[in-house]
Structures are given as C-alpha cells and as structure tokens.
Amino acid sequence: MWLSKFKELKLCLKAGRVTLPYPLAPGETMKGFRGRPVLNGDLCLGCGACAAVCPPRTIFVIDEQDTRTIQVDYSRCTYCARCEEVCPVGSITLNNEFELATTNKNDMKLSATLSMAKCKNCGTPFTTQRMLAKLTDDYYPEWMQVKVDPPEWFSICPDCRKKLEASRLKGGSKIV
Amino acid sequence: MFDQEKIAALLKKHFKRSLWVYHANAGSCNGCDIEEVNAFTPYYDAERFGLKLVGSPRHADVLLVSGPVTRQALPRLKELYDAVPNPKLVIACGSCAVGGGVWFDTYHTMGGLDKVLPVDFFIPGCPPRPEAILWGIAVAMGLVDKKVEPYNYQENTADKPMDNI
C-alpha cells in the first residue's frame, strides 16, 4: 500500500507545476478560435442575412423611417459563427477575444445604423443605400452588355415593381 | 454597531484576496459548470487568487450562477441568494445566465439571471473558457478593468449621395 502511495506521489511530482500565468500574462487562443462578434459598420450592407441564421436570435434588423439598424446583442450569443459564415461582405466576424466580463449588459451591444434608400416611385424606404449601391456595382456591367432591365428597376421598391410590371404587361404606362 | 458602509468598503479590499464561491446551476447545460470547475484545476488554478469553491451558501461571498434560470429552479435559487451572507456578489456565468441563451423566451425559463436577481458581473461565453471565467473574477475582484464596450456605427450619408443611380 505504501509503495503505491509513493508511486502516486512520484506521478504527481513528475508532472511539475503546470499552472499558466494567465491572467498576469495574456492568454492565447488557437487559430480559428471563435471569440467575440465584431461588427464593422463601414462594410455592413444591412442585408440581414446574419439575423436570419442566428440560432439564439440575437441579431436584429430594426427598420425606422430613414434608417435601418443592425443590432447585435451578444449577451446571449452562442459564438457559433454562423453570421460570419453567411455575411456577404465580411462585416460581422468573430475575433479572438474572450475576456468579455462586464458589469453592464449594454457593453455587449453592437449596432450599425445605415441610411435607407427611398423608392423612386412611391417614396417608401425599402432597402439600404449601400445595398442598392452594391447591387448596382455588381450588376451594372452585365446590364450594359445585355442592354435590358435598366438599373432604374433597382431604385423602385418591390411592391411598386410588382405593380408596374403588372401594368406593363397589360400594356399600360412606362416606368417613371 | 459597525458602520455598514465602512465595512463594505473594507470588504471590497478583502475580496481582492479571498473570495469564496458557491456555484449554482439554474438549468444550464453543464458546459459552464464544467468550465468553472476547470478554472480550479492545475492549468488555471483559480485558488492562487484566493478563490475557493465552498459547499454551503452560508460560507460564500459569491453566487456564481449558470443557466437561464428555469421555472422550476427559480424558487430554489432565490432561497440560495438569501442564504448568502452580506456583502455578496452575484456573477452570471455563460450566455444563458447573462442573456437567456437560445431559450431566452421559452415557456419554462426566466430568460437570464438579471431578470430575477441583482447581478453584479456578467461573464459571457458559451461556455466561457476557464480563462474568461478567471478574467471575470479578476474584474469582480477589481484586479483588472473590463475590456468590452458598446459599438455604435452611424452611417454618414452626407459623404455618399446616392445620385449615381
């Protein structure tokens, strides 16, 4: 019995002290670690793809009259990085920070407020200006080639588009 | 017979050296609980900062709660809170306790600890790494300052007129 105890003692001492210096020295994370979500307002288009896939439903798209706000409240975030995966422009990413403790839950709120584009037909705001600009930039060359569907289509809200298309098919008026 | 505020201030100082933790799981998935225990194991060794897990709430200074607080756990949790002697800290650990987690709005949870008890510190993470828990405790002890802050971006429309469309 004593022998086994000595063996155990040896086993324990052999490992030596393994305690990491953290938090006195900075902690390291592995490459690819999914830490805190970061929102880059300069890139965000306001498409809301992140909000649609978020399992804890903690990303909101809040539309007001002239603005659209993408709000991330990562207090209940599950750090799954689905938002990062679906974001078309990389405006929401998970960085490697994990030291998130705070006294105030508001510290965990991120938001980006973007201006809305108004429908050229009815004046209702229907998407963000950036979204519109992005679509135009992406597809403008193609339109120029095929010479159909003038870009003006994109400045009109889906509702108006439907109506206008309907009336066009009936041989009605042209687009404004 | 004592000046309560003075004592509380004095204690704040002493909490830097000695903080006894009672850990309550209010319906969590176990992830946070295991990481909390992990914070006491050799690689992280929370005990070197004077932390100790205690078995009775009467001995505790900190109520470390994980889980979204389920309806069934709520009354027990309140009893527990009352059993911890003053001055005490309440720390919500993990996304469930901080914000309610995936189930923040379901019929059987309360959607986070701050809905039912006054919470002093939040440690988000799902689950928080042991280092994150140590960091949170260090913030609670006043050893380090919190790092996170809110971010609000406002698009400046004046720069980019949308006339090109």
Place this chain on the structure above:
Amino acid sequence: MSTGHELLNQIETKFPGAVKVDSVTERVAFLSVCDEQLVALADFLANQMNARFVMEIGTDKRPVNQKYELSYIFCLDQEGFEISLKVMVDENKLEVPSITPVIPGAGWAEREVYDMLGIVAVNHPDPRRLVLADDWPEDLFPMRKDFEHDNRPPAAEVKKIMKEPDGNATVVSVGPFFPTLEEPAYFRLFVEGEKVVGCDYRGFFSHRGIEKLADKVLDYNQVPFMAERICGICGFVHSCSYCQAVEMAAEIEVPARARYIRTIMLELERIHSHLLWIGLAGHIIGFDTVLMQSWRVREPVMWLCEQITGNRKTYGMNLVGGVRRDIPEDLHPKILETLDKIESESRTIIDAIIKDKPLLMRLQGVGTLSREDGRKLCVVGPTARASGLETDIRVKYPYAAYGELDMKAAFQTGGDVLARTLVRAEELFTAIDLVRQALQKMPEGPIMAEFSDIPPYREGISLIEAPRGESLHYVLTGPDNRPYRWSVRAPTYAQLQAIPDMLSRSTVADFPLIVASIDPCFSCTERVETVDRSSHTIKTYRREELLQQLQNKYRGGERS
C-alpha cells in the same frame, strides 16, 4: 432485410391484421397499430422478443390530420433493429392505454406525454407530474401546436408531490444545488443513521423547452446549435444525432470525409468526458489529487478541440448534411502527438488508481447492479457494460464511420462502481485508438452533402453511443423548413431508473458516488420536452421492496 421481414411475419402471425406497415428498411420498421392492440403488442415485443423500450414520443398532428400521434420506439439489440409503433389518438378522446404495467420503464415517458400533450395513459400506476414546474397550471400543455413557445403562464397553486418517508426515517434533501452534482437535481433520501432506506427524486430543473423551440421557432440548421447545448459535455453527440436523424428522414447521403470527422470528434469528446468523470469521481470521495491530475491530462484535449473546431466545448461543427470545418492534413501530427501524451499519462493514472487500496475500498462492492436487474431496468452505456451487458451502439448499430473501423466494446461483470470505472478507463483507450484509425483511413472529398430540400412528414431515428450511453433522437420533418417534431432521449433517462436499485445497500457517504457512477447528465435528460423525472412507479415499488429488505435485516422485520 431479412430481420425486419422475419419479425414482421412473426408479428403478423401472432396479431393478424393488427399492424399496418408504413415503411421498412434494414435498420428500422415504422408500424401503425390501433390502441386496443398496443399493450398486447408492446408486451410481446418487450417480454418475448427481448426488445428494449426506448422512448415514447407524442406529436400534436392536429393541424395535419386532427390526431395526436404517439410513437413507441423499441430496439432489438441482438439484431440491431429498431421498431416504431405508432398509435393515433383522437383529439377529442385524449386517452391511450398505459403500457407501464407491462413495461415498467415506460412510466416516465407516459407521464411526460401527459405533461406535454395532455394525453392520459389509462391505468398508469403513478400519474404524477414529471417535467413541468410545480407551479405550472394544470390545463396547459406546452407541446401542443397551439401553445406559443414564449407563453409564460402565471404561477398556479403549488402542489406537494414529493413523497414522505414511512416510519421514522429522517429526510435528507440532496440538492437541487449540491456541491458534487454539477447540475440541479433534487433527491430526498430517507435515512436512518447513515443508512439510506429509500429515496424520491424530482428532476427537470433543467427543462428549458428546447423541443418546443425546434418545432416553433428555429429552422433545420439552427437546431444543431441548440442541440449542442442540450449538454455541455456531450454536445457533439446531440448535434450529430439530430443531424443524422434529419439526414435519415430526408435520405441525404453524408460524404465519407464528413462521417470520419464526426467520428473523430465524437471520440475526442468521449476521451475528455471519461477523464472528466474519473476526476469528478475522485473529487466526490475526497481524493482531489485524482481530480487535479486527470483534469490536467484532459486539458490538452480541450485545446485540441479548440484548434480543430474553434471552441473548447460547443464545437458548432454539425449542419444537416455534413460538417462545417475540415480537419486539415497539417493538424494530424498535432492530434497524434496529443493522443500519445494522453494515452501514456492516463495509463499511469489508471494504473495508480487500480493499485490504490484505500481507493478500492471506496469503489468495490458499492452501488452494485446485477446483470439481470440491469437488463430489466434497461440501463445503457458504460453502466450496462459494467454489469456485463454487451450493448454498444457503435457495434450494434454502426453510424458515422464506425462500421469501417475496428473496435471492441469494453465490458466488465462486477456491476459496481469499480467496474464502471474500469469500463470507462478501457473505453478511453479504445477511443484513442479509434481516433488514430479514423485519421489514417479518412478519405479525401467534400465535407458537406449537396441536397435541395427536405421533404415534409418523414421520420428519422438516430442512435448514438454517447459517453454516458445510448442517446436517441427522433425527427419528424415539417413543411416550413423546420422539424415538425424533434425528440431526444438521453442516456441518463434510462440510468436514473436504476439508482434506487444501486442505492439499496448503501450509506449517505456512498450516495453521491453512486449517482455520479452513472455519469448523470441531468441537462441532457431534462433537455427538453421529453424527459424524465424519476419514475415513481418503479421507485415506489422498489423502495417498498428495499424497505422490506432493510427491515428484515436490521430490525428483524417487526414492522410491516
């Protein structure tokens, strides 16, 4: 095919015209029965065909066909075949005959169905509330489709449903917050001195309404992340199991590489879970050095997982159809190196443990569960294998890449805590070996299947050998990009029923160790919608038996 057809033929001969075959494959048969025949058929399956009752799943299908559907799932472990018996319940009748009298293990499931859907199991021996909070109103049933997931009804009158001890035993409440149970669970031990003479259990402190969210709010690809949070230790098991169930229902072929990656992650999870268990068991008996050393050995696995998946615990790897992250070639040396280190270190620790006499004094002969009792109580996983029951889902019902790997299930015959420790120790090394094999055999290729959409109203069942035992996921696909019904049966559900049996010869000092020896995971068990709180049916019956025994032993049986 033969097994399924043979069996169906037997049933057909025995009960002509009683069952309608909905579908049959090599692995599973979905049958419909009428409620008059249910009890006889369940009796036949469980008590003559040796099938193991796994779960009863209730679905509110009123929006589709004005009926409730109850699926009773059985497993034929010898043949590796699953049977689902479906019974339709009329929305105005809300009654079904109870199968608990013939299968005691169904007691919890039937009570849960009542709690969740309001369907009464007629003749149930102990129809008490199981899942919902004590102050939940009587007439609200959360799994009905017309119940909103965020409906939080005001508190109703609290009913005292806990049992009182007979005679002059003292009540010792364990929990719901108890230092060695990392999770809330409430046991009432009836003790005389240090001897435990009975117990009662109230669980479901972790009932969070997960299943409701899946059929009301989240979509197919959000559910895996929630499933992972059913349990913080064996989360990957749940997300993987859910995905497999959906993939089965939708007939999605998962790429081989994804299956291997799943296998590797499942086994890594088993490694850290077993090391964790060894540590906690040591902690419970006051041997903190075991806790510290085994968790020290475990930590590199966590780092490895973080490197592979981006998180230490909740890996977020699974989506329906495959996995999100690949395990690149350049990580292989690191994985193998970590495994070597863990293998040699845990071997020395386990060697030390099994030679430590005082430690063996605490483990040997404690919480013994005989092979026979184990079979009756339907225990699964390491608990079953420690009692000499050779049930390992990885061998009997191969999933992921297990069919292509070489493995042998560990088993012991002692049935006590020591045997459970040894089984877990052996599984630890099996798991290390499996990861090595999987890394070697992993084929190249995509990690995500191509599929268009998931057809509605198909059923899928997935069994996985979690570190704690068999875990079942059932999915009924739905029309609006989310499961119509998703139900989980965690291993602890089955194990908890064996606790009173194990406790029967124990003392207060042994109690935490015995509970821990099944490696309980209450959050799994109570996850959601479907689970357990202790079967009072079995428990009551057992307790009386036990009281009788103890009285005979200690008091000469003078009291009845």
Place this chain on the structure above:
Amino acid sequence: MRVVLIGMLNILIVLLLSPLYEGIMRKVRAVIHSRQGPPVLQPYYDLAKLMLKDDQIAEGNFIFKSAPVLCLGSIILVALFIPLGTAAPLGFAGDALVLVYLLTMSAVFIILGGMASSNPYAFLGANREMMLLLVVEPVLAISLLTGAIKAHSLLLSNISGYMLANPTFSMAVAGLAFFLVIQPEMAKIPFDLAEAETEIMEGPFIEYSGRKLAFFKWAFWGKQVIFVALFAQIFLPWLRTSFAPVNILISLLEVLVLVVVVELIATLNPRLKIEQAIRYFAGIIVFALAGMALALLGL
C-alpha cells in the same frame, strides 16, 4: 511571571501561527496537484474576510451562538497545557489527562454547534464527529497513559523526558498510535468525515457564517498545530538544546515537517466511510492497548 510569559507565547503561537501552517499545507496540496496554489498567507486573508462578513443567522439559540466562541476558547486553554519547546505553562501533575479532556471539549463544541444548527447535514456531520470521537479519543488517552505508566508520572514533561532517556518498544507503539490519530484529530482526509464537503456540505459548519465560522476555522487550525506539536514534544523529544528560544524554533520546525507529512497523506488518499474509519480505529485501539500491556510488562 515566567508562566504568564510562556503562556502568552504559547497562545500567540497557536493563534497567530496556525493559519500560516494551514497556508503551508495548502501549498503542499497544490504542489501535489501540479498547480501553483494560494499564497501561504491565504488563511489570514480568509479569516480577516470572514470576520468582516455579516452573520447570516444572528438569531438562533444559545448553543448555536456560543459554540464557536467556546470552541476557540477551549483551544486557547489547551495551548496553556502543551509544551512548545519549553515546559508547558500550566504543567502540573496530571496535565496529560486534563489535556485529553480539553481537546475533547473542542470537538464537543463542534458537535453541539452542529446539533443546534437544525440542518440534517449538520446533524449527520455532528453524528459522524461523535462516532469518530468515540474511537479516536481512547487511542489518544491510551498512548499518553502508556507513556505515563513508563514514566511513572502523568506530567507531560516527565513523559517526554522518559521518551528521550529510554525510547522503549512500548513507547514506540504508543508514539505510532498517537501518530495515527493525528489525521482524524486534524480532520484530514482520509478521516475528514465530519466536514466532508462533497458528501454532507461541510457538516456541522453548514449553517455558520461570518465571525462564527471564522472562530470555528481558527480553532480548527489551532487544534492542528497543538496536536502536531504535542506529538513532536512527547514522542520526538530529541534535538533539544539548553537554550529556550532555539528549542521553540526547533519545535516549530518539527511541527512544520509533521504538518507536511500529514498533508501528504491527506492528498494521497480518498475519504473513508464512517464504518470503515471506525473499523480501522478499533484496530488501532487494540494496537494501542497492546502497547500499554507491553508497558505494564516493562517492555
């Protein structure tokens, strides 16, 4: 005057140094656990904090309230009866018996406090403490009596003097028996049954908080030092000089070494069950009695 001085010194050593020894034990534990461990001064911080905390149960019955103070008081009293490098301050013929009684007293107050807590765990803990007391105290008494028989005196200093002069076989048996009860008397694993955190949530102390808990803890640590010191003084009487301060220093070092040994045993063993512990000590009682019989036979 000298008595008062030495008395003060003993009390100071027991009260002021006992947390330090506790701190050292925690450090030893940490080394075995492969970790850094708390600072050696940690127990002082803990005590200071507990002293300042609110007392959750200010009400409660008289026994519940007074048990911690009485427990600490009895330890202070014991400190006056033990030799710590010098002769015991209150040494008189028969002090060995008084010592056994007083040491039992401190355990009795813990039991009373637990019983008065009206908590099933405290009750269980108190119960266990009582059962342990019943098997452990006899060993203590028997081994001291063995020494007394050999030395023909109940005076501790005479017993240790005899040990120094004639380390006989029976004295060795008595010493070994005494050593084996240090572990339960110090409430260390494998015999910390009464306070087992993971089984009965610190047993008798479960309902105590703030100052009362601090008193209990302090008394506990004091008792640890007293026990080890007593063993070192009586059964390891070598290494003494004629100069008192050096003697005190030597005995403190002896305590340090023993404390480390005790902690090593504690970290390398699991907690036993109460019936296992009782069976074990029943064996030791027989062993100690055999030693006493040998002493009577003159061995």
